[in-house]
Amino acid sequence: MIGGLFIYNHKGEVLISRVYRDDIGNRRNAVDAFRVNVIHARQQVRSPVTNIARTSFFHVKRSNIWLAAVTKQNVNAAMVFEFLYKMCDVMTAYFGKISEENIKNNFVLIYELLDEILDFGYPQNSETGALKTFITQQGIKSQTKEEQSQITSQVTGQIGWRREGIKYRRNELFLDVLESVNLLMSPQGQVLSAHVSGRVVMKSYLSGMPECKFGMNDKIVIEKQGKGTADETGKSELGSGKQSIAIDDCTFHQCVRLSKFDSERSISFIPPDGEFELMRYRTTKDIILPFRVIPLVREVGRTKLEVKVVIKSNFKPSLLAQKIEVRIPTPLNTSGVQVICMKGKAKYKASENAIVWKIKRMAGMKESQISAEIELLPTNDKKKWARPPISMNFEVPFAPSGLKVRYLKVFEPKLNYSDHDVIKWVRYIGRSGIYETRC
C-alpha cells in the first residue's frame, strides 16, 4: 500500500510530507530521491511511475505542484493514481485552486485530511460531502451524540457521499449533457473515424435522501420496452425521427447501483449534494456531424496555392452554432496570403502556419465559404508539403450523439415533496473534440 505522500512546489521544496509506513525508510531520503530524479531531472518526464532504488514513486502534477505517492510494495497502481486525483478533488473542494500559497495556508487542514482519507496507506472514504461534515476549517464544533453517530454512519455507510438532513426550500436539479464530437474525414467526404464522448453532469439541490431514476433513449432499454408494449412504442417512434441511440460503453459515479444497471439497465441512485458527474459514455454509431468541411486545394505553379473551403452546417435551422473556428494549415514557405470570406473574420497567422477563420454564430442548414491565395517562396526542398488536416472548433446546443434525457424521476418517501415539485433543467451542449478533415 501507499507508504507515504509528499507534495512539492515547482522548485522541489516539500510542502507536505506524510509517511504511513516504515518500509519506505528514511523520510529524508525518499523525499530527496524524488526531487533529484524526477523534479530536477534534465529530461522531460518519461513515465508517471518511477522506480528509484527499489522504491516506486507515482506522481501527478497540478499547475506547478507535484503530488507524489511512495511505496515499496506491489500496490494497485491504478488505485494510487485514482487516489491522487481524488486527493486533488478534495483539496480543490476545500480551498480552491491547488497552488503553493493555498497549500501552505491550509497545511493543517491537509494533514488532517490525509490522516482521514488514507489509513496505513489504504484509501478510506474520500467523498467531500461526507468529509465536510466533520473536517472543517473552523475546528470541530461540539456535536451532540446523535450528530456524531450520524457522521460516523455516513462515513462508513452505504451512502457515504451524502449526508442526511439536507434541506432546500426549493428542490431543484440541473442536468447538463456535455458531448465532444470527434471526426476524421477524407478529402472526398468519407468518414474515416468518428466518435462522441459524452458526460452527464448533474447539479442537485434536493432535500432529504432522494431516490433518483435517470432515463435516456438508450437503444437497449427502448427495445426491451418495445417487446413488452410493442404498440405503444411503435406509435411514438412514428412521432419523432431518430428514437434511440446505441451506447458503446458507459461508466457511472459510485452512487449508481451498478448491479441494477447490469441486470435491468436502469440507472438509479441517491445523488451527492451539489455538482457531480453522473455518467460518462461513448458512442460511435449514427453520429450527427454538425459541420461538413469541403476543402479544395489547387497548386498553381510552384509558388502559388489556391485554397477554397466551404463549411456546411447540418442541423435544424432554428438552432445556432457558436464559437466557430476553422483552421487551415499553410505551407512553411508561405510568403503572403490573401483571404476573402463571406462571413466572419479570417486572418493568416504566420506563427501558427495557418489561416484562422472565425465565425461568431451560424444557424443550421447554412453554408459559408472562404477562399485564399497563398504565395509561396520558391524552395529547392524536394520534400512535398505534408498537407496537415483542416481542423474545426464549435459549440452547438444539441447532443451530436442523439442522446435525449427521457426522464429524471425523484422520490423522497420521508419528506413531503413529490417528483412534480422538483424543478428540473436540462441542457445539451455539443462541442468539437478533434474535428478534422484531410485536404
Add this chain to the structure above:
Amino acid sequence: MTDSKYFTTTKKGEIFELKAELNSDKKEKKKEAVKKVIASMTVGKDVSALFPDVVNCMQTDNLELKKLVYLYLMNYAKSQPDMAIMAVNTFVKDCEDPNPLIRALAVRTMGCIRVDKITEYLCEPLRKCLKDEDPYVRKTAAVCVAKLHDINAQLVEDQGFLDTLKDLISDSNPMVVANAVAALSEIAESHPSSNLLDLNPQSINKLLTALNECTEWGQIFILDCLANYMPKDDREAQSICERVTPRLSHANSAVVLSAVKVLMKFMEMLSKDLDYYGTLLKKLAPPLVTLLSAEPELQYVALRNINLIVQKRPEILKHEMKVFFVKYNDPIYVKLEKLDIMIRLASQANIAQVLAELKEYATEVDVDFVRKAVRAIGRCAIKVEQSAERCVSTLLDLIQTKVNYVVQEAIVVIKDIFRKYPNKYESVIATLCENLDSLDEPEARAAMIWIVGEYAERIDNADELLESFLEGFHDESTQVQLQLLTAIVKLFLKKPTETQELVQQVLSLATQDSDNPDLRDRGYIYWRLLSTDPVAAKEVVLAEKPLISEETDLIEPTLLDELICYIGTLASVYHKPPSAFVEGSRGVVHKSLPPRTGSSESAESPEAAPSAGQAAEQPAVIPAQGDLLGDLLNLDLGPPVSGPPLAASSVQMGAVDLLGGGLDSLLRSDVGGSPAMGGGGGFAAPGPAVPAGMGAPLGSGLGDLFDLTGGVGTLSGSYVAPKSVWLPAMKAKGLEISGTFSRQVGSISMDLVLTNKALQVMSDFAIQFNRNSFGLAPAAPLQVHAPLAPNQSVEISLPLNTVGSVMKMDPLNNLQVAVKNNIDVFYFSTLYPLHILFVEDGKMERQMFLATWKDIPNENEAQFQLKDCSLSADAVSSKLQGSNIFTIAKRNVEGQDMLYQSLKLTNGIWVLAELRIQPSNPTLTLSLKCRAPEVSQHVFQAYDTILKN
C-alpha cells in the same frame, strides 16, 4: 491571518521561543505554537527537542490541536521511546471517549507509533475497538490490526486478533468488511502458507454482497482479494464472474481494472465452447477502451495492462485498433505505449491503416517516439508478410528525408527485414549504401556492416566499404567490431582473391590489438577455422540462417500468466514479477492462473493435475534472442562439425589453395615460424592461443567447443539400469530371465540374461511382445545359438524397434512379454524406463520452444520435485543430454538456475521441461508441459533415474 507564515520562521533561538509558547496558558497561543512545530517538521527541521512540551498539549478537548499533537507524536515517538510512554495514558483514555471520532483517532494514531512499549498498551484498547458499537471505530481498528502485525506479528497471533479480524468479514457494515479484507490480505501475504483468508463459497458470497455496497476503495480491496480465490469448478467461476461484471461500469478505473483481473483469471476455468465465455469476451472490450479516456497517468497504467491482455487474449481487442492511434497531445509515455499495442494488434486486415499512421508518427518531434515508430514499421513488415513490400517502400521514403536518426533506425529494421525475407528486397541496398556516412550510432553501423557482409557478392565495392570502416576499428564499439570482423570474413569467403589483405588486417586487429575477450575469441575461431578447413569455414560462416520469428518481444508465457494475476498493480506496469522490485518476504508468493477444471476434463489427467494448478510457478524468462556469442555458436553453426585432424586438412587445403602466399607469410611472421604446419602452403593457427605443433589438441579443442554448444550429432548412450530379474526360475520351470533396457547410438535394445536352472537342456527360444503403448517390438528374432545346458547362462542383446502395434497400457510403460522354449511358454511383464524412447533429434529451436510452451494449455503442466540431487546446473545438463534430454536455454533468475529442456519420444510426442535448481537446495523442481500429459509422470521418473545414477 494565514498559516503560510509558519513556513518562513528561520530565526535563531526559535526552539527556545517555541518552548515558551507551548507552555503558555492561552489555548490559542498553544495551538499556534504546535502549528509552527509541525510546519518546521514538514520542511525538515529537527524539532524533536520539543517532545515533552508538545506531548503536554495532548490533554485537550480541542480536536484540531489533538490531531496536530498526534501527528507530531507519530513522527518523533520512535526517536524518543521513553518520553512517548507519557502519551499512553491519554491514548488509553481517548479510546474510551464517548465520541466515536475520538476513539477511532486514538486507536488509529496509536497503531502508527512504532514503539514496543506503547504496543503493549495498545492490545486492550484495540480489542475493545474491534468490537465497538460504532462502525467507524471498527473499520479503523481493522486496519490497526495490520499495523500492529507489521510491528509485532507474534503479538497479534498470541492475542487472537486474527480471529476477531476474520469475524469482521461477516460484519454488517460494508466498509468494515472491506478494511478487514484489506488487513487480512496484507497479513496473509507475509504468511503464504497460513490460509488466513480461508476463502470458501460462503465467505466469497459475503464479499460479493459487500462489493455492491462499499466505497470505491473498498471495492478494490475486495476485488483484489477475490482474484486470489480458486473456484472449485467452472460453474462457480462463472457465477462469480457474473456478479463481478457490473463493476466494469464503475467510474473509478482501479475498480474496473481489478474487476478485469478477476475476470481474466477466472475465464481460464471456463470452457471456450460456453456461450458465457463469448459474452464475457465481448463485455471486456468496451471498458478497456473507456480506460483510454481517463487522465494520462491512468491511461499509462491501463495501456501497460492492455499490453498484457492483448498478448494473453488477442481476440478481446482485435477490432479496436483505432482507439490506440496516437493523439497529438498525448504525453510521450502514453504515445510510446500505444505504439506497442498497435503493433501487437496489426494484422492483414488493418495493416494499411496502421502503416499510414506510423508514417505520420515518423515525422513527429520527439526523437524516441519517431525512432519507435520507424522500428514499428519494420516490425509490421515482419509480422504481416503481405505488407512487407509496402513497409520497405515506406522505410525508403523515410530514408530520403535524410533525418539522421530516422535513417539510422530505418537501416536497423531493414536488416531485420532481410533476415525475415532473404533475397527479396536486396534492390534497396544501393540506397542504403548512399547513407553510409551519416551513420554514427553503433547499432545502425553494425546493421549496415552486417548487410554489406551478408550481400558482399552483390555489392561491387563491398571491400572498399568495409575497409573504410576498418580505419577506425579501435574507436568503434564492440558491437560494430564484432560485426565488422564477421562481415569481412564473409566477404573473404565470397571473394577470396581480392580481399586477403583485408581479412589479415581484421584478424590481426581483433586478436592482437584488442583487449576485448569476445572479439579476440571470435577472431581466433575464425582464424583457426580458416586455417584448418576453409570449406568447413564456409559452411560455418555462410550457413543459412534460421528465419527470425514474427514477435521477438513477447513476454515469456509463464511470466505473462503470472502478470495477468497482477493486473492493475505495479507488477503489471513494470512487466516484472513483484519479487523483482519488492524487498523482503512480500511478493515471494508466485501467483498462477487457475487450471481449467471443466467437469469432464479433470478425470483424465491423473497425478499431474493437482500439483500443476496449486503449485506456485516461477517466473521464467527465456532470452528471446541469443547473445552475440550464442549467436555465433548456435546460429552460424550449420551441420555438425567435428574437429578433423589438422594434418589432413592442410593437405586438402593445399589442393584448394584458396589463399596465396600473403596470409601465409603473415602467419609465419606471427607465429614466429612454426614450420611443422607451414610446409604445404597451408595454414597454421596464430601463436598466442595455440602452441606450435598442435595437430591433435587443436582438433580436439574445437571438438570440445562444439560439444559444448549442444552436442549436435554426438551419439551417446543413455543411462542403463543394472539388470534385474524379470522371470524367476521357479515360475518358469527353471528358466530365469533377467534383463534391462538400453539405448545406444539411436537404437533400443533389450539386454537379457537367460539362465538355465533346470536339470535339462533348453533350446528353441523365441520371444514375443504384447501390444504396448509405444509399439515396442523385437527387431530381430531371439537368437540363442547353442542349446542352453543346465546351470549355464547366456547374454543376449535383443534389438527393438517401435513399429509394433500400439495399445495404451496401464501403467503406460508396461511391457508384456512371452518367452517360449522347448519346455513351455512363459509370460512376464516388466516396466521399461521411458528414456529409452528419447530420440536423438529431440532438441527444439528456441523460438519453437517458446511458441510451443505457450501453446500447450496450462492444465497440461505438471510439476514434480526431484529430491536429493546436488548437482550443478551444468552437470545436470550434461548428464541429461547423455540420455537425449536437451538443454535449450539456461538462465539465472534470482540466484536460481533455470534450465529449459526438450525431448522427443519415438512416437513424436514432444515434452518440454523447465528445471529449477537452487544453489543450496538439493531438491530440484521440474515442470513438464506436454500435449499428452499422461507421459509426464514417467518422464519425471526418467529424470529421477538419470540424475541419481
